[in-house]
Amino acid sequence: MAEHIERFNPDKELPIITYGLPFEDAIAKHLTTTLARKQPYLLVSGSLSRSTDVVDRLTKRLRTDGAEVAGVCPGIRSHTLYEDLLPILAEMRKTKADSIVVVGGGSLVDAAKVLSFALANGVDSHEAFDRLAGGVAEEGQKDARKFSEIPYLCATTTLSAGEYSAFGGATNERTHHKQLFHDPSPDNVGHRVIVVDPRLTLTAPPSVWLSTGMRAVDHCVETVCAAHPKPEATAAALQGIRQLVPALLRSKKDANDLDARLQAQLGASQSMKGVVVYDVKLGASHGIGHQLGPQGVPHAETTCVLLPAVLKYNARVNRDQQKLVLDTLWDEPIVAEALLKQARLDRETADLSDALDAIIRLLDLPRTLSHYGIGRDKLDSIATISLTDWMCQTNPVPLETAAQVKEILEQCLGE
Template sequence: MTSERQPALAGRFDILPLESVLFGPGASGSLAAECEKRAVNRLLVLASASLARAIDIRERFNAATGGRVAAVFTGGRPHVPHDVVLAAARMAREVGADGVLSVGGGSVIDLGKAVVLCLAEGIDSSAALFRWKVVVSPPGKKENPVSTAAKVPHFAVATTLSAGEFTHIIGITDTTRGAKDLYLSPDFVPRVVAHDPELATHTPRSLWASTGIKAVDHAVETLCSPRAQPVTDALAADALRRLTRYLPVSVRDAGDLRATGQCQMAAWQSVFGVTNVSLGLSHGIAHQLGGRLGVPHGVGSCVLLPTVLEYHAEYTRGPQQVVAEILAESTGQSGKLGAPELLRRFIAGLGLPTRLREAGVGRDELGAIAQHTMGDLMAAAAAGPPLGEGDIEKILNQAW
């Protein structure tokens, strides 16, 4: 009796030039050595306005960096509009910043990446910024200008679970078009990331919960990716286990530093190796919900991921079974309910919306959202055959 040998594993795995991750209580207080190592002496600190109201940003991070704070910018807005990018870059030039420190959620961290790009390429206008965006032309043709100029070091202290600190992607909103554009270059990823559960206690619980679902979305779409790899499969599955176990605990009790730290670790796992897989339609549509209507990315994941899974069930049956098993184990419910329904129940249990209408999205907006999604890089990489504008509008109606 003979058996046919299976093909050996073969492929390629690229790693972003992230240099260090500091994690655990107090991790954000030990950045001085990281600045010293990279010869950084004048930092522009970008901080979310809500965090700046809770703590003295300049005092806290001047101490953490050994007196290296040159200026603090708290004028950021969700989804990173052009005018905010240009204003922050202008401040960086005015104070002679030789490094950037982002403290906050995904929008603040994306703003830090954008400032680094502006400093490297001399960008001082929207027209100049546009030259670096990714352009997608259906059916999936992509133009991706890659910035090769030297970048000042970027340090990121994350206070949500959106995990933008681990990616090479910037989302910037063109408010004229009401659309979010993506910018990609491997060296957009911050050099040093700090995850400090103590600092994350200041994050509003609704924001913490919704960005936790964004991390769930990363993990699920990684598992469902047509380019899935063994390393990313293992980490995404473990991220999902940690999130479904510890996210509800950390939402109930912001002071539970163990649960918070477990969620932060899961957020990192959920996007590890993101350059090697493709995220999908839930992310692509959520970008445009944010750029056009201001829907937070985490809320976008809450209302879209279950419906996208239903729509792509034929092409992602195996990964969805894995997702269902993990959710069933964590929640004590039957895996026979399927991944989409188990996700909806988990999301609703956190007090978050599961339908577009619950997130304030009018049905009259769905056509415009579908149109903008056709130009989104992640939507173009979704599982299954290429989608048209009508397909995306159908998904939006199902999610409404």
């Protein structure tokens, strides 16, 4: 298959999406030509590092193009913990790495963004990370942050699609607070090259592949159902729905269906256009979800727990927008058959929350907080810290009190 390259944003040269080449060929080509870098630091998922020859293949291929690997990190824990990032920063400084290459999923994708930004600003402690997230590079200074200096690219193995955003999340494991980091550079575009190779995704555990696919669905749904929707963003998001949901159901049926995996990956790219290209603001599924992560809920699975409840809560103001998504789901034959014959839903009476609840259950993904040992006793603290996340304020029904957040969380207990 020949290489296919397209711009994520038609108005910008970068990032580009490339598929058709083996991942190692695409990475070597675009690292050394598109980005003109020769000394990458590799962030590779733990499963790929342990179970495959991905690191060796990529290292050899890079050498063929005159690049030498500065170092390798064989995986990090979920939610991109500060204590995992600090030793990587030290090694990158020591080796003078000039770029970051990610082969893996969401936590590593976030790590590349945060590391590049932190490296430029001399971060070497938990306190320095918190100051950087808060808009201050050094204590006593007012937003003296420096722009990221080294670029990063990725070949993703999951569908969370964070590679398309310039925002990166990392967690202070001491306070259990997940922070959002954003390089203030006007041309910051996140990962500059996104390599799509469905064969690389085969090692992702089924629950990770499917739950991150639902995270991409969440991007689409919250884009269409946003407080201030935009026509171009809605069109891209509905296209993402049409690609993602049938592909996830196909992947559940046959994990080796490479075309389904490719369609899911391309659908994930569509899911981020509303946020990144058209500046549509997401809502409470993401805002509350950011704070469920440190409580032990895997990043993508926060969608599976929260999204149906958030939709029920928001339906008072965006029912018509929700129906656009619902009709798109029912118009896809694979999805309609699953909803009708397997979930036994009635198209005339089931709402979007019902349909997505059914799809999540058909994918055998967790649906409740109780699944993670989170009970009613923790809801007050989760609700309070969730209010610090700006995506709760941009929810179609702005979340301004802990009681509002708690009302949503109550629906998710599953007791």
